[in-house]
Amino acid sequence: MNLQALYKEIKVVPVASLIVLLLLSSCKGTDEVTMTVTATAYNSVEEQTKKGNPNLTAWGDILVPGERAIAVSRDLIDLGLGHNQEVKIKGLPGTYIVKDKMNKRWEKKIDIYMGLDEEAALEWGKKKVEISFSPKEEEKDRGSN
16 A cells, blocks of 8 residues: 555544654655765685685675675664665766675675676775665564574
């Protein structure tokens, strides 16, 4: 049921109806979140990832060099930045997709996937970047898994 239809169904005073609608719309998870995080880069090489299959992510996806993917720290997952979520990184073109999650020790951090180009990852280094995304409510409880 959309918000307009719900408004018609509410049988209370108009001010109370407005408050209910505002509360419901704020729970939808559509508000964009913008925050500053630390960004590093990683590659599909065993020294940086899992032994045996460096393209395999913690969520079970297979990374393909050339795709715009990132790994996120688990505290960001708790904020609604979950698996397959689109993320904009200020200063970089297009959007990136969350395909991997990082070790629990990291906070407020993303790792940008750079395929097999280790030189590009080293050149990127470690930077503070601004990211923006629309949180997914259902991901908030899955970050610690």
